[in-house]
Amino acid sequence: MNKTIVIVGGGAAGLEAAAALGSSxxxxxxxxxxxxxxxxxxxxxxxxxxxxxxxxxLKSLEKTLPLNNSEVKYNSDVFKIEQMDGNLIVLxxxxxxxxADAVLLATGFDLFDAYKxxxxxxxxxxxxxxxxxxxxxxxxxxxxxxxxxxxxKKFAMVHCVGSRDKKAGNMHCSKLCCITGVKQAIELHKxxxxxxxxxxxxxxxxxxxxxxxxxxxxxxxxxxxxxRGRVSEIAEISDGRLQVKAEDTLSGRPxxxxxxxxxxxxxxTPAASTASIAQSLGLPKTNAGFLAPLHQHLFAxxxxxxxxxxAGTCREPLSVQESITDARAAAxxxxxxxKLKENN
Amino acid sequence: xxxxxxxxxxSEYQKEIADDHYFYVRSCIRQTFFPGSETTFLRILRDELxxxxxxxxxxxxxxGIGYHSDIVPFETIMTIAARHFALMTEAGYxxxxxxxxxxxxxxxxxxxxxxxxxxxxxxxxxxxxxxxRREFQTPENLSHTSDVIYKFRNQLASSSKxxxxxxxxxxxLKVVEHIGCHYAKMFPKCGVGGAEFPAVLSGMIAAxxxxxxxxxxxxxxxxxxxxxxxxxxxxxYSLSNSKKxxxxxxxxxPDFIVANCPGCTMFLDRWQYTIAEMEGITYNxxxxxxxxxxxxxxxxxxxxxxxxxMGLQMxxxxxxxxxxKIGIVYNKKDKYLGSKRQYIGVPxxxxxxxx
Amino acid sequence: MSEWGFSVIHTNQSDLxxxxxxxxxxxENIEPSIFWCxxxxxxxxxxxxxxxxxxxxxxxxxxxRSGQVKDINDEVNKCxxxxxxxxxxxxxxxxxxxxxNENKS
Numbered sequence: 001m002n003k004t005i006v007i008v009g010g011g012a013a014g015l016e017a018a019a020a021l022g023s024s025x026x027x028x029x030x031x032x033x034x035x036x037x038x039x040x041x042x043x044x045x046x047x048x049x050x051x052x053x054x055x056x057x058l059k060s061l062e063k064t065l066p067l068n069n070s071e072v073k074y075n076s077d078v079f080k081i082e083q084m085d086g087n088l089i090v091l092x093x094x095x096x097x098x099x100a101d102a103v104l105l106a107t108g109f110d111l112f113d114a115y116k117x118x119x120x121x122x123x124x125x126x127x128x129x130x131x132x133x134x135x136x137x138x139x140x141x142x143x144x145x146x147x148x149x150x151x152x153k154k155f156a157m158v159h160c161v162g163s164r165d166k167k168a169g170n171m172h173c174s175k176l177c178c179i180t181g182v183k184q185a186i187e188l189h190k191x192x193x194x195x196x197x198x199x200x201x202x203x204x205x206x207x208x209x210x211x212x213x214x215x216x217x218x219x220x221x222x223x224x225x226x227x228r229g230r231v232s233e234i235a236e237i238s239d240g241r242l243q244v245k246a247e248d249t250l251s252g253r254p255x256x257x258x259x260x261x262x263x264x265x266x267x268x269t270p271a272a273s274t275a276s277i278a279q280s281l282g283l284p285k286t287n288a289g290f291l292a293p294l295h296q297h298l299f300a301x302x303x304x305x306x307x308x309x310x311a312g313t314c315r316e317p318l319s320v321q322e323s324i325t326d327a328r329a330a331a332x333x334x335x336x337x338x339k340l341k342e343n344n
Numbered sequence: 345x346x347x348x349x350x351x352x353x354x355s356e357y358q359k360e361i362a363d364d365h366y367f368y369v370r371s372c373i374r375q376t377f378f379p380g381s382e383t384t385f386l387r388i389l390r391d392e393l394x395x396x397x398x399x400x401x402x403x404x405x406x407x408g409i410g411y412h413s414d415i416v417p418f419e420t421i422m423t424i425a426a427r428h429f430a431l432m433t434e435a436g437y438x439x440x441x442x443x444x445x446x447x448x449x450x451x452x453x454x455x456x457x458x459x460x461x462x463x464x465x466x467x468x469x470x471x472x473x474x475x476x477r478r479e480f481q482t483p484e485n486l487s488h489t490s491d492v493i494y495k496f497r498n499q500l501a502s503s504s505k506x507x508x509x510x511x512x513x514x515x516x517l518k519v520v521e522h523i524g525c526h527y528a529k530m531f532p533k534c535g536v537g538g539a540e541f542p543a544v545l546s547g548m549i550a551a552x553x554x555x556x557x558x559x560x561x562x563x564x565x566x567x568x569x570x571x572x573x574x575x576x577x578x579x580x581y582s583l584s585n586s587k588k589x590x591x592x593x594x595x596x597x598p599d600f601i602v603a604n605c606p607g608c609t610m611f612l613d614r615w616q617y618t619i620a621e622m623e624g625i626t627y628n629x630x631x632x633x634x635x636x637x638x639x640x641x642x643x644x645x646x647x648x649x650x651x652x653x654m655g656l657q658m659x660x661x662x663x664x665x666x667x668x669k670i671g672i673v674y675n676k677k678d679k680y681l682g683s684k685r686q687y688i689g690v691p692x693x694x695x696x697x698x699x
Numbered sequence: 700m701s702e703w704g705f706s707v708i709h710t711n712q713s714d715l716x717x718x719x720x721x722x723x724x725x726x727e728n729i730e731p732s733i734f735w736c737x738x739x740x741x742x743x744x745x746x747x748x749x750x751x752x753x754x755x756x757x758x759x760x761x762x763x764r765s766g767q768v769k770d771i772n773d774e775v776n777k778c779x780x781x782x783x784x785x786x787x788x789x790x791x792x793x794x795x796x797x798x799x800n801e802n803k804s
Contacts, residue, residue, distance in 0.1 A: 115352060118540035123349030204737075216790070219735050225764075228738060235560035238595050243560040248713070250738040251761040257715040579705040587707055622703065 002027055003101035003338050006090050008078050008277070011039020012061060012320050013312025013327040014106035019064035020331035026338065028070035029098065031090070033077040033273065037062055039108050043132060045139040047320055048176075048183045049210040057320065077273065078107075080280030081308070088307055101341070102307045102334050105291065106327065107274040109313040112162030112170065112266040119233045120161065120264055127242055127261045128234060130161075131180055134263050138187055146240070147260060152194045156244050156259040157181045158231045159201040163267030172288035174267030175317040178205040181265045182218050189222040198225045198257070200246050208319070229255075234262055268317045281305055291315045301330035307341075309334055350541050357538035361495045362439035362485040366397045367432040371444035372405040374606035374638075377613075380655025382443055384640040385489055392503065392647060393496055397441075400431045408446040412570040418457075419471065425454045426468040430480035440483035441492060445605035448488040449526025452534050455482060488527060490604040490639050491536060494544045497551040505648030508554030510599070511671035516555040517599040520634075521545035522589075522612065524605025525565050539563070545602055545639060552646045561592035568607035586615040590627045590634075597628065600635040600666050602642050612636045617660045620697035631698045633661040645672060652678050662699050718766025725804060726763055730797050735790040736760050742784035742794050748777045756784050756794050763801065775801045 003026045007014045010032035018028045030037070041061075044054035065072060077093040081103060090098045114122035114130050122128045127144070129137075137143050147153055159181050163174040178201065185197040204226070206212045218224040229246040237243055237258065245256045270289040278285065283303060284292040291310045294302040301309050311330035312323040366389070370382055389395045407424055410416030432440055442448050458465035465482075472478050493500075508517045523542045528535025537543025540563065546556040567585025572578035589612070593601075603609040613636040620626050626633050636659065637645075644654045651672065656663045657679045667674055682688045693699055726733055740757045748754040754777035762771045775798055784794040 115349060118353055118538065121349075121540075123352060124346050124541065126346070216735065220731075223734065225734070226737075233563070235562065236558060237560055245712075248761070248765055251758060251765055251767060253765075253767065254712045255715050255765070256712055576704045580708045583705065584708040584710070588710070618703070619707070622707065 003342075004029065004099065005102045005104065005334060005338075006031060006088075006098060006100040007104045007106055008090070009033075009039065009106035009108055009312070009314070010037035010072060011106060011108045011312065011323075012041050012058075013108070013314075013323040013330075014039070014104070015061040015065070016324045016327035017104055017106060017311055017331045017334075018070045019061070020328045021334065022064065022067065022070065024335050024338075026069070026101075026335075029100075030065075030070065030072045031076040031078055031092070031098075032072055032074050035074045037065075037072060040111075041320060043135060043139075044320075045135050046183070046187065048179045049208065049214050051183070051187075054320075061324075078277055081277055082280065083305065086306075088305075100307075102309065102338055104309045104311055104330055104334060105274070105277065105314055106310075106312045106330075107271050107277070107314045109268045109317070110271045112168065112174075112269050114161060114264050114266050116168055117161055117165075117264070120158065120231070120262075121234050121236070121242075122264060125234065125236045125240075125242060127236075127240060127259075128264065129261065130264050130266045131177065131184060132266065134184055138184075138191065141191075143192065144261070147192060150194065152196065153192060153260040154258070155185075155188050155195060155197045156231070156242070156257070156262045157185055157197060157199045157265060158234075158244075158262060159199065159204075159265045160230065161264040161266050162269070164202065170267060170269060170288065172267075172317070173205065175205060175207065176319055177265040177267055178203075179208065179211050179214070181263075182206075182211075182215050182224070184263065185224040186214070186218050186222050189224070196223070196225070198227055198259075200227050200229060200231045200244070202228070202230050227255075268313060271314060274314050281308065283308075286316070288316075299333075301326065301333050302337075307337065309337075350543075353541055354537045354543050357533060357536060357543075359487075359491070359534065359536055360485060361487045361491045361536075362441075363495075364395050364439075365437055366395065366439050366441040366492065367435060367437035367483075368397050368399050368489075369403050369406070369428060369440070369442045369447065370399070371442075371447065371606050372409070373610070374443060377606065377610045377658070378638050378641070378655060379658060380644075380653065381638040381640040384644040384649065384654050385443070385493070387649070388493070388500070388640070388643055388647065392500065398435055398437055400435060403428050403431055406442070406444070406447040406450050408444070408450045409570055409574075411450065412446070413574055414571075419467065421450060422454050422457070422464065422468045423471040423475065425451055426472045426480050427476060427478060429482060430472060430476075430478035432483060433479070433481045438481070438484040440486050441489055442486075443489050443606075445488060445490075445524030445527045446607065448486070449524075449530055451486055452531050455486065456531065458482070486534075488544075488604070490527075490544050490548075493639055493643055494536060494547050497548045500643060500647060501551045501553075504552065504646045506646050506670050506672060508549060508552045508642075508646065508670065510669045512669070516553055517669065518557050518596060519549045519554045520557050520559065520562075520593050520596075520598040520601040521549060522562075522566065522601060522603040522605075522608050524603065524608050527604065545604055548639060548642070549602070552642075557593065557596045557598055559593045559596055561589045564589055564592075566603075566608045566611045568605075568611055582611065583615055583618060586611050587619055590616070590619070593634075594627045598634055599669060600637055602637050602639055604639050606638075609636055609638050613660045617694055617697050621694055624696050626697060630665065632665060633697055635659065635661050635663045635666045637663070637666075645670065648672075650674065652681070653683075661697075713765065713767060715765065719768065720766065722768050722801070722804060723763055723766055726797060726800060729800050730793055732790075732792045733760060733764065733797050736764070736792050737790060739789065741787045741789065742792075745783045745787050747779050747781050747783060752777055754778065756798065759801070760792070760794065760797060763797070771801075778802070 528539040532539040567582035616633040
């Protein structure tokens with residue numbers, strides 16, 4: 001019997017889940033709040049650790065859609081979800097109600113809003129940018145004028161902005177920012193030759209395959225300098241360049257240095273759009289505010305609500321690669337669950 | 345883009361500032377260094393703005409100097425604060441307005457402690473009753489005097505005689521604003537604009553036609569501290585911190601500095617003399633140093649009060665170049681005449697700092 | 700002028716834009732592996748000299764990289780050149796060679 005599976009979110013996880021569910025006889029409906037699919041993946045240029053082209057990966061994910069028994073509804077922001085007679089009713093903000101046999105939440109994450117770290121001056125000093133803004137500069141080749149005159153330029157990459165920070169309200173580690181910091185440091189050397197890049201870190205979380213090798217490559221082949229010390233404040237000097245203060249903890253001295261541009265490695269936070277859905281269902285959250293799974297090890301894609309599944313960065317910080325794998329795992333669980341439901 | 349970012353931050357740090365009926369407590373040291381400032385505040389509030397400001401001669405020092413030097417324990421200072429609140433309650437007021445930023449910091453710290461530890465408030469009531477048979481109510485509004493002037497800055501601007509503009513070339517004066525550490529660094533929510541981009545003095549400067557300078561050591565402490573300053577051998581720390589600020593602001597060539605804390609204003613004014621005599625360095629081309637004002641003096645100049653009546657002759661760095669830039673008319677001969685037009689004497693000339 | 704009783708204190712903060720680049724450039728050319736160091740400290744842990752005085756190879760490498768050469772000039776004489784540091788280094792930094800050349804300079 002064909003069931004209806006609603007996937008909330010058409011980002012990397014949502015698209016891959018739809019593709020994986022394509023081998024089942026069920027009807028898949030993706031509800032995407034924007035006017036095109038792709039989620040955050042649309043904004044990235046190259047993905048770690050091998051500098052894969054993000055737009056190529058997105059194209060591959062989107063290519064699967066017309067082949068399956070799946071449909072995408074755009075501009076369909078989900079407001080809340082209700083349970084009724086063993087089914088789930090998905091309510092859209094614009095009023096429409098959709099009945100589903102199973103729902104997969106793949107609503108993604110929000111980037112930390114850097115202005116909250118007032119001492120870093122994002123939004124006040126124009127040469128302080130976020131990692132997301134830098135990624136856009138790489139993708140569109142839109143570097144600020146003063147960086148293009150061919151003279152040596154200095155860049156500071158500030159790790160842990162909005163993560164591991166009680167004042168910012170986020171104690172968790174966002175996992176991906178360290179490798180992004182190293183990746184972007186290498187890319188700055190590639191796109192703007194004659195650059196010096198300094199990464200200011202507390203700990204370097206090179207957790208994945210090839211990450212530690214990239215760190216080594218950054219030091220040996222590109223001359224990226226790493227200073228272990230968290231940046232305390234950023235201030236502008238008279239010509240618009242930025243003075244950065246940190247402690248070089250490995251030698252035990254406070255230091256300062258002037259940079260042409262400072263890049264803030266902003267963290268991942270739970271998506272605001274997920275909050276109203278979670279509240280309507282009474283879904284429990286992790287300490288960091290992400291959606292909590294039924295069981296961390298064994299049922300990572302299931303929730304306490306029968307028929308409601310979670311995949312991707314709405315449940316914890318994940319890379320694109322991990323979101324794709326996670327989505328497939330969730331798809332398998334959904335197929336199993338629907339079979340079980342039918343037999344009962 | 346810069347202003348938009350700052351405005352967004354400022355909108356998160358708006359605080360309630362009382363509109364009228366202020367219970368005013370003075371600073372112990374401000375009146376020695378900048379004698380005209382507090383009388384100017386009263387003049388502005390009573391004469392220009394027709395507000396009710398009440399003073400009780402029985403209030404004492406808040407003993408912040410002692411507290412910050414580990415001489416006065418917390419229980420004592422909290423009882424002294426309680427006594428001031430009692431004087432306020434007895435006079436029928438609910439808006440508490442201290443003149444000194446360190447005092448402001450003490451009162452906010454005490455009120456915050458009492459909020460989280462009600463047993464401390466009970467203790468304070470008990471001590472006060474035992475010692476003086478007084479009872480008190482906590483103030484409904486606690487604002488610093490610079491907050492009050494900030495609140496009325498636009499009203500004062502509309503009736504002002506002068507602007508913070510260089511009369512010769514029509515350009516806004518470049519002003520360095522320095523906020524006392526105890527104003528917002530301890531409790532950012534208690535300061536207008538927060539701790540990173542405080543708005544209280546920059547709001548006044550902008551309203552009166554000046555241009556605020558953002559220099560790298562803007563948020564750095566002037567080094568006052570009490571603890572090290574009280575022992576002569578340790579004053580090098582205080583001096584070096586102020587020097588760090590001067591070196592950072594010098595490339596911007598500020599026309600004057602304004603501060604809202606008595607210690608900061610004193611340090612930024614006097615240390616320029618010390619550095620000049622020790623090392624032969626001054627921080628502007630004329631060799632006369634950068635004039636330093638309190639915010640009441642700045643407000644008074646803008647309104648049109650006489651600089652000598654406000655006590656500007658007591659400043660170490662000569663203010664005449666600034667007065668000339670603004671276009672204020674003053675009588676050079678009256679500089680060293682006291683309040684009864686008696687001659688009060690000319691100070692000794694420094695060796696290096698030009699006067 | 701009378702005795703002040705205090706004076707301006709020289710800052711502890713190092714300005715990385717103003718440090719003397721001479722030594723660091725020299726070492727970089729002779730032994731580029733100095734930049735591969737991650738500050739793990741296993742060299743100092745095994746160091747023969749470090750057991751009995753405050754000689755510290757990790758700190759010396761760090762000091763050279765950040766230009767704080769004044770701090771370490773006397774220290775490098777205490778290296779025995781035994782080579783245990785580079786044996787244990789996970790990044791294959793040739794610490795012995797760095798200290799040998801720092802000594803020579």
